[in-house]
Amino acid sequence: MNFTASEENYIKAIYHLQQSAALVTTNELAAQLKTKPASVTDMLKKLKLKDLLLYEKYQGFQLSNKGKKVALGIIRKHRLWEYFLVNKLQFGWDEVHEIAEDLEHINSKLLIERLDAFLNFPRFDPHGDPIPDVNGRMEVSKQINLIDLAPHQPAEVSAVGSQSSELLDLLSHKNIGIGTRLEVVKKFIFDHSIEIKIEDTAPFSISQQLAQSLFVKPL
Amino acid sequence: MNFTASEENYIKAIYHLQQSAALVTTNELAAQLKTKPASVTDMLKKLKLKDLLLYEKYQGFQLSNKGKKVALGIIRKHRLWEYFLVNKLQFGWDEVHEIAEDLEHINSKLLIERLDAFLNFPRFDPHGDPIPDVNGRMEVSKQINLIDLAPHQPAEVSAVGSQSSELLDLLSHKNIGIGTRLEVVKKFIFDHSIEIKIEDTAPFSISQQLAQSLFVKPL
DNA sequence: AAATTTTTTTAGCCAAATCTAAATTTTTAT
DNA sequence: ATAAAAATTTAGATTTGGCTAAAAAAATTT
Known part of the structure; x- marks a missing residue:
């Protein structure tokens, strides 16, 4: 239907x-x-x-249950498109909502399946919200975007926004991975970079773009 | 507007x-x-x-001139999306028309510019049709109608005349697609059918109607 | 427990995009 | 040059999604 x-x-x-x-x-x-x-x-x-x-x-x-299923299908489409816009078309995570509002109404099961595969079956959208799978199931997690973490609140990295090799390369160089414990030291207005401190190491800065690709669970 | x-x-x-x-x-x-x-x-x-x-x-x-400009903008969107569907999402060139019909109505200048860049500014869509640039300009390819191709002149199929599923069905049964190399063996006056030969296969006849729907570039 | 306020629904209209049936204009054929 | 046929437009209805104003139901106050 x-x-x-x-x-x-x-x-x-x-x-x-x-x-x-x-x-x-x-x-x-x-x-x-x-x-x-x-x-x-x-x-x-x-x-x-x-x-x-x-x-x-x-x-x-x-x-109704049927209604919920339909809702999850729409949310799935919306979040997959947002992921696409941010991770493939270089949009900022704060610019994509409106466009995804339109794209989500395109009706093609096959299109969404292929898009999902093309994006490598992402489980979270660029805002950290979970993406329902084909059956409407999604992860329930209280993770937030690193950019929204309060300064000095200890937290643990729980997901990354994309699986692009460029991002993974950068993360391994900075020694950040799933489970890494860190806290935000300071946020800079000028370029939206933030300084973070990983347990027992010296603080360092990361770009806004990187911070937006990291999701954490407050501890 | x-x-x-x-x-x-x-x-x-x-x-x-x-x-x-x-x-x-x-x-x-x-x-x-x-x-x-x-x-x-x-x-x-x-x-x-x-x-x-x-x-x-x-x-x-x-x-009007204004109308033409609008038309070229829509055609640009349509063909860029077709290119995306075929070259990124692994659709067949004969499966994408309907989906692109919907996607072409999404209104966001920025989206289309970013998509164009992501796709590396392609100049032809998967059917061989030229993609208008931001200013509505597009290449006029030297393709000719198959019916006008001189006998024994090798050529490559570069575009199809319509996207009707009937035509696409016929083409896939005859193993003809964009890029197929062929030559005309003989033209028959009686019913305007023409016999063609696809590289390394036995010659066969196609109707006038089909020939008129195929565009080729002489090699 | 009544009266008042708030929330929700109904009734009736509007605009876009379609349709059918009838009228009008243009084209074609005698 | 007229009559018939074809093409096009007009008139009036329908559907979808929205609106305003008024009525009805529920919730809140006194």
């Missing part, structure tokens, strides 16, 4: 909203989608008809 | 049709887009209002 871009946007937004509360409300969703409550009600009826939504009027709503 | 996917499809179709005849007609365009003449008339009015089209009712129409 295929869905319109509008339906997909509703499904995705409901999915995200129900992460914080089981039931989503009409006003909440209208605010999220920058539309009016009346428009939301209209769409809810359509989604219910297609068995994507559990909804009784005035009672709030949530995605 | 941005356009809807539907407007873009009309503009692109008009562009292609006016390659063979200066003025395009309503019925022609309706057939091309698999829609009805009445729908075409409606859209023509919109395109005229946006100064993309030179159109007086009942008199046929053609793209």
Whole structure:
């Protein structure tokens, strides 16, 4: 079954909203989608008809299992495209959201499978969010981007943003790998570089680009 | 200025049709887009209002200079995506048209510039068609229609006349693709069929219709 | 427990892009 | 040069997704 871009946007937004509360409300969703409550009600009826939504009027709503599956498929597409834009087309991780919003609505199972393979089956997008696999499963991890780690908060490297040989080369030269413990000493506004300190070694600086490719779990 | 996917499809179709005849007609365009003449008339009015089209009712129409520029931008996007799908995602050249039809409507100047750079500024798409550059300029290749190729002149298939699945199906059954080397053995007046010989294989005949859909570069 | 406020839904409209059926213009054939 | 045929346009409907304004239901206050 295929869905319109509008339906997909509703499904995705409901999915995200129900992460914080089981039931989503009409006003909440209208605010999220920058539309009016009346428009939301209209769409809810359509989604219910297609068995994507559990909804009784005035009672709030949530995605059905089918709806959740669809949501994960859209999120998968979105995050794979973001990964592509950052790691292949050299976009900054903060520039890709809008473009991925459009790309995620392209409907081709084969395209996404081939893209996934081309990117080497990445498990996290450039923001550190996990990418669902073909079956909608994804890693649950509290990792954050190194660039968002608070200074002096000890943490452990838990993932790298890509498997490119260029990145891996740089990481091995700097002696950074999965499990490396480090903390941020200082962040520099000028070039967004950050100084980090790996346990028992002298602090050194890394570029913004490198920091964005590293994910850590606070300890 | 941005356009809807539907407007873009009309503009692109008009562009292609006016390659063979200066003025395009309503019925022609309706057939091309698999829609009805009445729908075409409606859209023509919109395109005229946006100064993309030179159109007086009942008199046929053609793209304005502005319209041509827009068309070349869409064609550029389409062909770059086709190149990406074939050369990066391992699609066959006969599988990519539909997906590129969707991707071409993604609106981001920056995305296309980055994609172009990532692909190393290719000048021809996988079907042998030239890719317009940022300014809408493209190479005019010296390819000729197979029907005009002199007997016993070795040549290489460089493009196909359409992307219809019927044509692509026929070509793959006959083992003809971009890059295939062949020569014309004999032309038959009676039905305008021609006998061709692909390097190291037995000669066989193809219809006039098929020959007209193949473009070659003499070697 | 009523009254008020907030939330949600309904009713009725609009715009884009399509369609069918009917009308009009152009072209072709007698 | 007219009549018939073909092509094109107009008129009016439909679908999708959105809107505003008003009605209805639920939640909150007094």
